[in-house]
Amino acid sequence: VGKQLYLGMDFGTSGARYALIDKEGNIHAEGKREYPLFMNKETADWLQSWKVTLFALLKDVPVSLRSTVVSISIDGTSATTIILDSKTGESFCKPFLYNESCPEALPSVKSIAPANHTVCSGSSTLCKLVSWWNSDNSTKESAVLLHQADWLLWLLHGKLGVSDYNNALKVGYDPEVESYPPWLLSQPYSRVLPSIQPPGTAICALKESIRTDYGFPKNCVICTGTTDSIAAFLAARANQPGKAVTSLGSTLAIKLLSTRRVEDARFGVYSHRLDDKWLVGGASNTGGAVLRQIFTDEQLEKLSEQINPAEPSPFDYYPLQGVGERFPVADPKMEPRLHPRPASDVEYLHGILESIACIEAKGYSLLKDLGATPVEEVFTAGGGSKNEKWIKIRERVLGLPVSKALQTEAAYGAALLAMKGAAE
Numbered sequence: 564v565g566k567q568l569y570l571g572m573d574f575g576t577s578g579a580r581y582a583l584i585d586k587e588g589n590i591h592a593e594g595k596r597e598y599p600l601f602m603n604k605e606t607a608d609w610l611q612s613w614k615v616t617l618f619a620l621l622k623d624v625p626v627s628l629r630s631t632v633v634s635i636s637i638d639g640t641s642a643t644t645i646i647l648d649s650k651t652g653e654s655f656c657k658p659f660l661y662n663e664s665c666p667e668a669l670p671s672v673k674s675i676a677p678a679n680h681t682v683c684s685g686s687s688t689l690c691k692l693v694s695w696w697n698s699d700n701s702t703k704e705s706a707v708l709l710h711q712a713d714w715l716l717w718l719l720h721g722k723l724g725v726s727d728y729n730n731a732l733k734v735g736y737d738p739e740v741e742s743y744p745p746w747l748l749s750q751p752y753s754r755v756l757p758s759i760q761p762p763g764t765a766i767c768a769l770k771e772s773i774r775t776d777y778g779f780p781k782n783c784v785i786c787t788g789t790t791d792s793i794a795a796f797l798a799a800r801a802n803q804p805g806k807a808v809t810s811l812g813s814t815l816a817i818k819l820l821s822t823r824r825v826e827d828a829r830f831g832v833y834s835h836r837l838d839d840k841w842l843v844g845g846a847s848n849t850g851g852a853v854l855r856q857i858f859t860d861e862q863l864e865k866l867s868e869q870i871n872p873a874e875p876s877p878f879d880y881y882p883l884q885g886v887g888e889r890f891p892v893a894d895p896k897m898e899p900r901l902h903p904r905p906a907s908d909v910e911y912l913h914g915i916l917e918s919i920a921c922i923e924a925k926g927y928s929l930l931k932d933l934g935a936t937p938v939e940e941v942f943t944a945g946g947g948s949k950n951e952k953w954i955k956i957r958e959r960v961l962g963l964p965v966s967k968a969l970q971t972e973a974a975y976g977a978a979l980l981a982m983k984g985a986a987e
């Protein structure tokens with residue numbers, strides 16, 4: 564066998580990226596594109612924009628490497644929903660974006676779904692489907708629902724109605740029993756739901772026209788994808804139970820690989836399936852956004868240099884941007900606590916970083932109390948991961964090895980899914 568490479572593409576909130584990797588995980592090429600703006604009847608034409616970006620990224624893959632690409636996978640934003648007419652391949656309406664809410668559908672969804680199910684949120688895929696179903700008067704016979712990643716993959720393989728169980732969680736799919744639940748299947752709109760495969764499953768060959776136009780090989784297969792945040796977790800290769808990724812971006816999010824599925828709606832904790840394991844997640848409102856309100860990124864670096872991470876800070880803060888916290892404490896009325904402010908900015912920053920570390924530790928401890936595999940090692944992603952002193956502080960507070968993740972790009976995680984699909 565000659566050289567074989569795997570192509571992953573990430574369609575995030577602000578742009579798209581690709582990563583081309585080999586069996587050992589080395590990156591052979593990568594790149595990114597902003598979404599171009601297309602207008603359609605005075606609204607942004609997202610489908611056109613994503614489609615153009617998809618083919619732009621395929622063109623960005625160096626010509627000399629294209630003939631070695633044996634598989635492709637894509638991740639997209641979670642709950643971004645497209646409803647297509649399978650007869651024409653045209654969408655019935657503009658796509659519902661990940662953060663769009665359909666509160667009008669919520670009462671109807673709540674009346675059929677179990678209490679606190681993930682679909683019981685106005686922005687869930689199911690609320691979007693119900694909202695469309697109740698408002699669109701066109702014949703719905705030939706409708707099919709796809710998530711953003713499914714739709715982009717469909718442009719490459721041409722088989723309508725295929726998705727993965729990560730994307731499908733918010734439409735109500737139960738990855739544990741591998742089917743849609745009876746309360747969903749009994750609804751008239753259940754016939755538009757896609758069929759579900761594990762992420763990284765080969766669907767079929769890349770369309771011949773694309774293959775020949777771009778110079779991809781005959782054996783190039785298209786594989787099911789996942790959501791952007793799961794792809795980012797996969798990139799860190801935390802693939803044993805007890806391994807976790809803390810994302811220190813504007814907010815703090817933790818994701819832990821567990822042998823047990825745990826859910827608790829009070830804390831917004833739920834689990835995604837990853838083959839025979841569960842990816843348990845929780846997201847706090849604390850995080851880097853608060854740091855940015857107080858310090859510039861340059862100050863953060865300068866001040867951090869002077870922190871002695873071996874020394875515990877005496878300050879006990881709860882840094883929040885606004886009122887309210889969900890995880891690891893569910894309290895919609897919680898007030899930010901950032902006082903007393905010491906005269907020394909170094910001490911102040913030390914106290915804030917340490918307080919965020921304590922919230923992180925509390926998060927992992929809550930997941931354990933809820934029944935997840937105890938955390939053993941933490942990888943770090945996001946803007947805060949470059950802070951070496953913070954990593955040291957967190958090692959002390961968590962009592963665990965903490966390091967910066969080697970790879971954090973979702974496109975890299977999607978490429979790992981492509982590798983998985985090619986191995987089948």
Ligand code: ADP
Nearest residue numbers: 812813851852854855860863864945946947950
């Ligand atoms: P987003 O969630 O917006 O994508 P990023 O992952 O880009 O966020 O991270 C940005 C955050 O990283 C900012 O809120 C900033 O406070 C934080 N940050 C940047 N530099 C540092 C640093 N040296 N130490 C700690 N935090 C930092």
